[in-house]
Amino acid sequence: MNLTAHEQGLVLELTRALSSSLDLTEVLARAQGILTRLLPCDYAALCVSRPERPGHYEWMGLGAPGILFTHYPELATVGAARATNPLSSKELKRNLLSLRCREMGLPLEHVLAVLLDLSEDWHGGFTLYREHALPFSEREQALLEDLTPYLANTVRNCRLFGHEAMRGDLLDALFRQQGAECVVVEPPEHEKLRTPGATELLRRWYPDELKADDSRLPQALREHLTRLQALGAKRPPGMDTWTRSGAKHDLKVTFVELPEQRGHQPWGLVLQECSRAIPLPEPWRQKLSRRELDVVQGVLCNWTNELIAEDLGLTLNTVKTHLRNIFPKLGIENRMDLLYQAAWRQKPG
Numbered sequence: 001m002n003l004t005a006h007e008q009g010l011v012l013e014l015t016r017a018l019s020s021s022l023d024l025t026e027v028l029a030r031a032q033g034i035l036t037r038l039l040p041c042d043y044a045a046l047c048v049s050r051p052e053r054p055g056h057y058e059w060m061g062l063g064a065p066g067i068l069f070t071h072y073p074e075l076a077t078v079g080a081a082r083a084t085n086p087l088s089s090k091e092l093k094r095n096l097l098s099l100r101c102r103e104m105g106l107p108l109e110h111v112l113a114v115l116l117d118l119s120e121d122w123h124g125g126f127t128l129y130r131e132h133a134l135p136f137s138e139r140e141q142a143l144l145e146d147l148t149p150y151l152a153n154t155v156r157n158c159r160l161f162g163h164e165a166m167r168g169d170l171l172d173a174l175f176r177q178q179g180a181e182c183v184v185v186e187p188p189e190h191e192k193l194r195t196p197g198a199t200e201l202l203r204r205w206y207p208d209e210l211k212a213d214d215s216r217l218p219q220a221l222r223e224h225l226t227r228l229q230a231l232g233a234k235r236p237p238g239m240d241t242w243t244r245s246g247a248k249h250d251l252k253v254t255f256v257e258l259p260e261q262r263g264h265q266p267w268g269l270v271l272q273e274c275s276r277a278i279p280l281p282e283p284w285r286q287k288l289s290r291r292e293l294d295v296v297q298g299v300l301c302n303w304t305n306e307l308i309a310e311d312l313g314l315t316l317n318t319v320k321t322h323l324r325n326i327f328p329k330l331g332i333e334n335r336m337d338l339l340y341q342a343a344w345r346q347k348p349g
Contacts, residue, residue, distance in 0.1 A: 003143075007038065007143070010034055010037055010038040011038065011147070013034050014031055014034045014035060014038060014147070014150070015150050017030040017031040017034055018031055018150055018151070018153075018154040019154065019257065019259055019265075020259055021158075021259055023158065024060065024154075024155065024158040024159070025060065027154055027158065028046065028060055028062055031062075032044070032062040035062065036062075038143070039112075039128055039140055039143060039144060040130075041112075041128040041129055041130050042129055042130055042131045042132070043061065043062060043129050044061070044062040044126065044127060044128050044129065045059060045060070045061045045062065045126075045127050045129070046059070046060045046061075046062070046124065046125070046126050046127075046151075046155070047059050047060075047124055047125050047127075048060075048116075048118070048123075048124040048155060048159065049123050049124065109130050109131055109132060109135075110129070110130040110134075110135050110136055111127060111128070111129055111130075112127065112128045112136040112140065112141060112144060113125055113126065113127040113128070114126050114127075114144055114145060114148045114151075115148075116148065116151055116152040116155055117152060118152055118155060118156045118159070124152070124155055126144075126148070126151050128144070149232075149234045149235070153257070157256060157257060180270050180271060180272045181194070181195045181197045181198035181201050181270075181271045181272075182194065182195045182198060182268055182269065182270050182271065183195075183198050183217065183268070183269045183271070184258070184266055184267070184268050184269075185217065185225070185266065185267055185269065186264045186265070186266050186267075187225055187226065187229055187265070187267060188222070188226065189216070189222075191215070191216075191217070192266060198271060199214055201251075201271055201273065202214065202217075202218060202271070205218070205244060205246070205251050206218040217269070220244070221242070221253060221269065224242050224253075224255070225255060225267060225269075227239075228240065228255055228257075228267075240254060240255045240256070241253070241254050241255075242254075242255065249273050249274060249275055250273075250274045250275075251271065251272075251273060251274075252271075252272045252273075252274050253269055253270065253271055253272075254269070254270040254272075255267060255268075255269055256268040256269075256270060275301060277297065277300045277301040277302075278300040278339065278342045278343050279300075279342070280293070280296065280297055280300060280342070281341075281342055281345040283345075284296065284330060284342075287329050287330060288326060288329060288330075291312075291322065292322055292325065292326050292329075294312055295308055295312070295319060295322040295323060295326065296326060296338070298311060298312070299323075299335060299338055299339065300338075300339070300342055302339075305319045305320060305323075323335070326338075
């Protein structure tokens with residue numbers, strides 16, 4: 001949508017506030033005044049799901065009274081109805097849930113809400129509330145939808161790294177990611193820090209490119225970072241994670257936009273070497289020898305017999321012999337059946 005010069009200035013101010021910290025409470029406090037100037041409302045609220053407790057949400061209010069969160073399960077239907085199918089003034093007065101709001105001192109007239117798509121496992125919502133008769137316009141709805149990627153990106157980064165960052169230095173929090181290495185850069189080329197193991201990890205994955213100069217990021221990572229910058233907060237979900245496949249493992253790189261520092265926008269690249277293997281079912285460990293388990297693990301990594309033989313220091317015929325012995329011990333027929341049975345045994349329940 002086309003913004004006025006005043007709106008453009010407020011959007012820029014808001015996006016800076018949203019990227020100013022990894023403490024979500026602090027970010028919302030900085031953004032509240034700007035947001036209400038851009039989208040006038042009496043108060044707003046953010047909710048984020050808690051995957052470990054299905055159906056439960058963590059609530060944060062921007063000026064919202066506590067009673068709204070206490071009674072939200074009862075009032076959620078009102079928010080959904082008002083966000084999608086606004087009621088007329090007469091209908092509103094007859095609406096039982098609206099009357100309940102008024103009884104609690106929440107004379108809500110209009111609600112505007114958007115869903116925040118945060119990741120595969122969790123999600124959130126952001127809602128604006130008005131207690132006066134002026135409805136939200138289509139333009140205001142379009143503006144909030146345009147801001148949604150910025151909001152989602154902020155919540156995602158705060159949830160991923162906020163708790164660690166609050167306990168110490170942000171970079172230290174990134175560097176303490178278990179089983180990962182990290183590089184911090186200021187695009188396009190200035191590198192600020194990297195963990196000691198990051199160089200060796202990148203050498204393994206880009207031996208030819210980094211042979212002459214291993215102090216730079218590989219070109220593929222630099223190009224992906226450039227694309228992320230160009231798209232800004234409107235980058236599609238999942239683009240912040242980049243994967244390169246190898247024979248035995250994958251290299252997973254998570255790109256994290258860090259809070260602005262002295263006018264510069266640093267990025268953290270979290271590097272993880274991941275196995276593609278299907279987990280070995282525990283009951284199989286009791287039925288197979290140590291060497292047979294090694295061969296099965298290779299199959300579960302989707303390795304060829306040749307690669308398994310190379311990795312274990314065996315001949316190709318020895319690997320084939322082990323497999324012929326393994327199949328009847330596990331009560332399966334062939335290699336594909338082994339993969340299927342291992343994957344099926346990982347299903348819960």
